[in-house]
Amino acid sequence: MQKVVVLSGAGVSAESGLKTFRDSDGLWEEYNVMEVATPEAWEANPQMVLEFYNKRRVQVLNAEPNAAHKAIAELDRHFDVTVVTQNIDDLHERAGSKNVLHLHGKLTNARSTADETLIYPIEGEYLGFGDLCEKGSQLRPDIVWFGEAVPNIVKAQEIVSQANILLIVGTSLNVYPAAGLVHFADFRVRKFLIDPKYIHLTDIDNLEVIKERATVGVPLAIKSILDQT
Numbered sequence: 001m002q003k004v005v006v007l008s009g010a011g012v013s014a015e016s017g018l019k020t021f022r023d024s025d026g027l028w029e030e031y032n033v034m035e036v037a038t039p040e041a042w043e044a045n046p047q048m049v050l051e052f053y054n055k056r057r058v059q060v061l062n063a064e065p066n067a068a069h070k071a072i073a074e075l076d077r078h079f080d081v082t083v084v085t086q087n088i089d090d091l092h093e094r095a096g097s098k099n100v101l102h103l104h105g106k107l108t109n110a111r112s113t114a115d116e117t118l119i120y121p122i123e124g125e126y127l128g129f130g131d132l133c134e135k136g137s138q139l140r141p142d143i144v145w146f147g148e149a150v151p152n153i154v155k156a157q158e159i160v161s162q163a164n165i166l167l168i169v170g171t172s173l174n175v176y177p178a179a180g181l182v183h184f185a186d187f188r189v190r191k192f193l194i195d196p197k198y199i200h201l202t203d204i205d206n207l208e209v210i211k212e213r214a215t216v217g218v219p220l221a222i223k224s225i226l227d228q229t
Helices: 010-014 039-044 046-062 067-077 091-095 153-161 178-184 214-227
Strands: 003-008 080-085 100-102 105-112 119-121 139-143 165-169 190-194 207-210
Touching: 003 067, 003 153, 003 178, 010 214, 039 046, 046 105, 046 139, 067 080, 067 091, 067 165, 067 214, 080 153, 100 153, 153 178, 165 214, 190 214, 207 214
Parallel strands: 003 080, 003 165, 080 100, 165 190, 190 207
Antiparallel strands: 105 119, 105 139
């Protein structure tokens, strides 16, 4: 069975009503992103960081998977599919995708501040100050903040290197190291770039560009794939 890898970014979730940092010029509603999404922010004011992510979690839980999420999930019927996403929501999973790797963490999980391997699902919408891990340390959102390493990047590189078909959806390819993943695909692999904006990718072989938003472009790419399978 052919291996399809989907690299997804904020443009996929945006059509479910979830804004992105880049769309908001460094501000998320009343918050300065650098004051709530860095290790330094956590040290300075953990309550504010928790409040920020609690609000985002409520938004995610109230959002629904869109046509792009659902079309990607449908690929599981025909191919061995792995979604590698920069998004911290769970909309791919809720749409039905079975293999999803989150590069930047997952908003519905918490992790120990004493042991980063201790990760827990958050029950409901809120993570509070005083919520502790089994070792007695405060829980933080299981999110990769600005300035932190991306633990899953090596695994993602290995996944992309195994792809027979690569879909790049809703990402500007400006955020590293995630933006470099496309270069791990073999030059012979058929690749689709789906984004309404122009993205300069002259160094990628065998690339088909679909200048559409995700909900339109993903079904078009999948039809093209199935027609040639």
